[in-house]
Amino acid sequence: MEIQEKKSTVNQQVILSEPNQVDDQKYTIACEIVHPAYQEILKQFIKSGIPLPxxxxxxxxxxxxxxxxxxxxxxxxxxxxTQEQLEFQEELKKRDWFIWDLHAYSQENDTPEPLESLNWNRVWKEILKQQQEKEALKIQVNVQLQEGIYQLKEYKDRSIHVEKINQRDQPLLTRYILLKIIQQKHLQISLYEFSRRKETNQLGREVIARLIELDEF
Structure with missing residues (x-):
């Protein structure tokens, strides 16, 4: 049965940059009904120019x-x-919703730390990019090759992208997605053939063929 997504009392289409530019009525309603633990983080979203949710x-x-x-x-x-709503996450993921885990920024179970030093707008853009890419993506998997951990992406236009995952250099959100959400596969495949680096398409096809062989695809 199809799920209908019921709107709340706050219009999420309003684009915000500073609190004093927000529609006063909508902002007041949002602050009144939001979970107390999320009030400060909502204010920082607004300051960062993230649309009012x-x-x-x-x-x-x-x-x-x-x-x-x-x-x-x-x-x-x-x-x-919220912590109490985590029981819904698997169902929402099946319906292609991205669960933005704010607890990754805090040691507290249900009080995301409103880090003023964090560039929330940058994180938001990463999430949007992730969602847009998902529309074009056919397959995404992390694999352990002989030279390290790599991420393989095959798109619906049959193009393939393979890149090394450098855990230290990845932004927090990206690192969380790569290492916790995507299951990692261990394959005895090398990036090189006769001392020459394989082309991305060749390497990608080898990885896909091996995953199919292992019934992991």
Whole structure:
């Protein structure tokens, strides 16, 4: 059965840059109904120019509410869940929603740390890029090759991209996605053939063929 996504009382289409540029009524409503632990982080989102999300968003199937999210940006399918709402994450992931885990920025279970030094707008753009890429992506997998850990992406136009994952240089969000969400496969495949580096397409096809052979694809 198709899920209807029910809007909250706050319009998420408003683009914000500074709190004093926000529609006062919508901003007031958002601050009143948001989970207390997320009030400061919402203010920092606004200061960073991130669109105002829907607050207390409900996912409805028929007449039943089957999932909730504290924040939801509907068009890019991005949401934030409180600790109590984490039970909904698998269902939402199946429906191509990106779960923005703010707990990655804090040691507290349900109080994301509003880090003023963090460039929230940059993180937001990374998430949007991830969601846009997902539309064009056919396959994405991390593989352990002989020379290190690599990420393989095959797109719907049949192009292939393979790059090494440097854990230290990756931004926090990207590192979290690569190492926790994507399952890693260990393959005895080298980047080189007769001392010459393989072309990306050749390497990618070898990885895909090996994964199919192992029934991992």
């Amino acid at each position: 829907e607050i207390g968003y409900e996912f409805v199937e028929g007449e039943e509410v089957i999932a909730e999210a504290e924040f939801a940006w509907v068009e890019p399918k991005v949401c934030v869940l």
